[in-house]
Amino acid sequence: MNIDILSIGDELLIGHTLNTNAHWIAHELNQIGFTIRQQTTISDEENHIVKTLDDSLSNVDVVLITGGLGPTNDDLTLPVLNNYFGGSLVEDKQVYQDIEKLVTARGFWMNENNKKQALISDQCKAIRNEYGTAPGLWFEKGGKVVVAMPGVPFEMRGMITNTVIPWLKEKYILPEIVHQLVYTQGIAESILAEKLSGWEENLPATIKLAYLPSYDGVKLRLSSIGKNRVQLQSAIDEQVAVLKTIIPTAIYSTQEEKVEEIIGKLLRENNATIATAESCTGGYISHLITSVSGSSDYYKGSVISYANEIKVRELGVTENDLNTYGAVSQQVVEQMAIGVKAKMKTDYALSTSGIAGPDGGSEEKPVGTVWVGMATPNGVVSKKFLLGKDRERNILKAASKALNMLREELLR
């Protein structure tokens, strides 16, 4: 079963808003066995919408549309689809009640725009919207389905999860899709490809391989589609086992998990706690750790010591070392880790001090120089990294390096 995703809206098209909707929909639908053929983003323009729909319906079974369902004049999705399927606009009682309930709960009364949103095409079924006033629309014709949903991400997500996926599963018999990710670190894509070329040539035709380079390493993705999930997974597992013999040290995980999730599990298993003392990462490591639900079980807190005086006063860094070696140094980053571990009374602590850029670099310590420290029950270690020139990337990378240092330590 093939699917196209169509995002409608100038804010996406001209790059004002990042299109997280198409990404999320693709991921969810792929998980349940749909093959995504194309994602398209266009403007609220009738001809272009119709042309894109024509193309999609001649290639796929299902078209999922987001955007253009609001109550304002720049929203065209409902009238265009209503024309496309030859319908008329009629009030949907259930939708009217849903809107009324939502609007009055917020302390407002039904205005003209709210009432207008209860009008849907008589050629579609309404998809109820738990979080907003625009209903979704489900059209069917010749065995094919066209669904329109609002562009507001959590409204759309609610509809996909609660209604669209159950209805699609009822209508189609879907194949199983297995994706296996293999995370590698410390090896460039071209060298990896060279090492794996022999293995790659002998891969069964049913398994598709992709190289996905990113700032924290190259991911390999093995994918397979078929009827029997267990058989697909075991064929892939066999290949991952071979991979592990070719690049044993480069592979660090085969699970689609964020490093902060892995660390959370490991800390919980060890009944251990963590704190951070951050300078150049400015709270980003702490944010990643606390983005995991339940992190209060093992995360106690942090000192973000951006100013040097805070490093001295709050973390016990010696002024002498600060003056002699500078804030971005092994001595300081190790004292920061020891200091915050003692202050927060934790088992582990991570610390960072570096030059995120774009200013502050010198010949000796260029932009991108980052020291990461880690205090453990057995002492303190630290490592220097030479990252790039971009501030945002340096913060992300430094946080990733720090969390990976802890992950490796916890796995020893």
Add this chain to the structure above:
Amino acid sequence: MNIDILSIGDELLIGHTLNTNAHWIAHELNQIGFTIRQQTTISDEENHIVKTLDDSLSNVDVVLITGGLGPTNDDLTLPVLNNYFGGSLVEDKQVYQDIEKLVTARGFWMNENNKKQALISDQCKAIRNEYGTAPGLWFEKGGKVVVAMPGVPFEMRGMITNTVIPWLKEKYILPEIVHQLVYTQGIAESILAEKLSGWEENLPATIKLAYLPSYDGVKLRLSSIGKNRVQLQSAIDEQVAVLKTIIPTAIYSTQEEKVEEIIGKLLRENNATIATAESCTGGYISHLITSVSGSSDYYKGSVISYANEIKVRELGVTENDLNTYGAVSQQVVEQMAIGVKAKMKTDYALSTSGIAGPDGGSEEKPVGTVWVGMATPNGVVSKKFLLGKDRERNILKAASKALNMLREELLR
């Protein structure tokens, strides 16, 4: 001048990787006067690439492609474009030297895959890649341009900024585009649309209006395209002035700036400093503040006090109030703000304490209950917010509310 953006790669199509490239390219090209007609994401598949190119070239002047330029077997963009333009692959000396320099600087030597990347089509000009081994490709035919770039975001961005935009500006005479954003808060989209309907109907046809709802309010975007930037801007300014008379209190900014940037400017102007004491936001406010380059001028540091013991020990919250009112209370969040302001010796401090979810809610304090505190030179204030059920959104929203409280205070 019209443009299509084509993203090639399964990792984007199936929702493993978020497509930030199309977003970034659209924004940059729109800024210099291109109209984006369509963004498309497809798989590495020859027929689909060719079909999409045919469609684009019959509709637009420029096609910008990312992805599929790596050295591995799943990368098809170069051979497909080379065939499309009827060329042959030849080694480019400059590209070879660039790759060799990059590879040896990393401590490696040229392998077969590296050498392969120096082969480009004799029908294109190479675009040099400052940050990676895959060169970009610039094809021209019949007054139209097709550009292919790697999918790695910072490699692509370097090419667009340093080469593609200068070359496009040389080739085309571009119109001026003016976008004016008007940020509103505290008013729902449907009510806003109702209030603005009369004004909207009388807008000059040359000015396009869009409503952009997001988690921190509804943005209005007024856009206009023409030859004279000054005239376009002044026609839009006139309309913004009218808007301000219709919804005077809802508008909080007309600049495309992040609130952390606005705060940074205001603090610097006032020669004032800031610290944060975060519980439920877990360092995210601190991360936002320090994501602004030069923030060390006004940001001193933070205490992330996830555990209650840290609130007491490090921020001077009284155990009595913690027990009586709970961690998520006015009393505690105000003491946190006062405590961190004194500790970090700053002029302002923000604090948060709330229930981000999904666990930890009660009938009295449901998930989404967040207290934000703010200590200023004149005392301490606090505010309670009832946000949603989603952990990630609650963290983002709470941080946004806190920074907005400070922004309003600094503007008094």
